[in-house]
Amino acid sequence: MKLTLVQGDITEQRVDAVVNAANSSLLGGGGVDGAIHRRGGPEILSECRKLRAGHYGKGLPAGQAVATTAGRLPARWVIHTVGPVHSASEDRSGLLASCYRESLRVADTLGAASVAFPAISTGLYGWPMDDAARIALETVRTAGAQVEDVRFVLFDAAAYAAFEARL
Structure with a gap:
């Protein structure tokens, strides 16, 4: 598996x-979630609503992953995963690692190479x-996924530097 780092906009990959x-609502939000829904268009939200009307009626639990169309993004699919909120008093690193593992499992199911x-x-x-960079890189390296190309798309120079130091 090839691991690369990119500083930029994930919606352009x-x-x-x-x-x-x-x-957990799967219905859009801020940050990466909002950007993906805005750029991807209504097709993503439509599929997310169907997921909420079915198996994920109470929302997607932290650490799990599910796929939809990518709508207008230059990708085939969006794999939605819900990360845990960081806690200084409770170790939730297993849930964060699960986000990466489960996303790769879904990618393998879809036949995604990148x-x-x-x-x-x-x-x-x-x-x-x-710490997020450490968990992400260790988990992806040891996941045993069939995905050939994993790209970490980092929004700013500080995030890129943190991942680069761990890579």
């Missing part, structure tokens, strides 16, 4: 699957970037 740092990940849980959910 030409990959088979883009991973969305979603909230996947773009954001730094899950590092925005509003407050996960420290250095």
